[in-house]
Amino acid sequence: MDGPHVLVGFDGSPAAGRALRWAATEASLRGVPLRVCHAWTWPYPPGPRGDEAQEIVRGMGVIALEDGVRIARETAPDLDVRPLLAEGTPSAALLGAARDAELIVVGARGAGGFDRLPLGSTAVHVPAHADRPVVVVPAHEPARVEKRIVVGVDGSPASRAALGFALREAALWHASVTLVCAWWDPAVLPGPDRLPFTDPRGLKEEAKARFAAAVAPVLAAHPEVAVEQRFVLERAGRVLADNARDAMLLVVGDRGIGSSPKTALGAVTRSVLHEAPSPVAVVHDRDTQVKESS
CATH class of the missing domain: 3.40.50.620 (HUPs)
Known part of the structure; x- marks a missing residue:
């Protein structure tokens, strides 16, 4: 065709x-x-x-x-x-x-x-x-579905492409966007499990600043979409699936930060494909259609 x-x-x-x-x-x-x-x-x-x-x-x-x-x-x-x-x-x-x-x-x-x-x-x-x-x-639709799109962002090229796709889908469906950055670092663990000689608050604030800088240019291109930002100290696969329980769509990149370039799909992407109750959109940094519409 x-x-x-x-x-x-x-x-x-x-x-x-x-x-x-x-x-x-x-x-x-x-x-x-x-x-x-x-x-x-x-x-x-x-x-x-x-x-x-x-x-x-x-x-x-x-x-x-x-x-x-x-x-x-x-x-x-x-x-x-x-x-x-x-x-x-x-x-x-x-x-x-x-x-x-x-x-x-x-x-x-x-x-x-x-x-x-x-x-x-x-x-x-x-x-x-x-x-x-x-x-x-998935085959089964949740009992309640909101006009809300959840997107996972970690600063990787694929996640920035995913954010752009989510914002365009939200404009198309007249939906809002919940932007989730799930940040996990053993340096901020409480008690004796925390890594020594680290500043947990400083590490978290630095990660939040990187997150804000990564998403700001993409958000500026879509001022018509209502966006809620969530910065969460949790493992990404679990928190994304939880946030998408009543969402109409969950959007993720194919591979996040730390994934091997030889891996077709990253661990978080594989996890949400198995666990998320909502439809899941997988977006690649190499996606032809994403680049043509950006």
């Missing part, structure tokens, strides 16, 4: 259904088409296969795709919805189809795999390897 659009993967699972509805609303707000992708694959080891059997498997994919298109049009009746049937794994299909996409949306867990796993392989592989923002949507 040429031109900007939102790309969503759909396999008929509950998480994919919620992801599809989320993506349809997002595309409608952006004023761009929605591309619904279903990936089908031959489920047996390589070997001779009759054309009739292959067409049956492909036909089941067509039915699933038609169901996804129907759900999208019911969600946003005026939306331009375009189907895409691809052969291969869901991750490969989505990454291969994402060239012009402004955003990729996937369910947290697809129809395959183990029922007790909160996160499937596609929901990890696509955000790890995409060059644009990816939103991972």
Whole structure:
């Protein structure tokens, strides 16, 4: 597909259904088409296969795709919805189809795999390897959802990109932003666990100053968005998931400060993908769409 659009993967699972509805609303707000992708694959080891059997498997994919298109049009009746049937794994299909996409949306867990796993392989592989923002949507919606977007910032390039994305999403959805810096340093631990010869208050104030300096230029570009800033002495993964319990979206960078450049997703990002009850947007410093819109 040429031109900007939102790309969503759909396999008929509950998480994919919620992801599809989320993506349809997002595309409608952006004023761009929605591309619904279903990936089908031959489920047996390589070997001779009759054309009739292959067409049956492909036909089941067509039915699933038609169901996804129907759900999208019911969600946003005026939306331009375009189907895409691809052969291969869901991750490969989505990454291969994402060239012009402004955003990729996937369910947290697809129809395959183990029922007790909160996160499937596609929901990890696509955000790890995409060059644009990816939103991972869980199957179950919390009982109460506020029009509020939570974003984690630690001063890294990816977190600054995440902040810009969160502010643009907030303007699009008419939502507020809760900006969270979760700062953790063993030097400020109370009692005998604290590192010796350190000034805990000075370290904390220095970290707060770095945090304020990092976010000020990005916030200045979006004065229309209401922003609450929280500087918290806590481990990032836990505090971000807690702050996002009633939020409509949690936004994080793919890797924070201290993550190895060889790591596809940092520890905090992996943690919130598994634990956050809200949709999670993963934004990369290399994201094509983030840089084009900044």
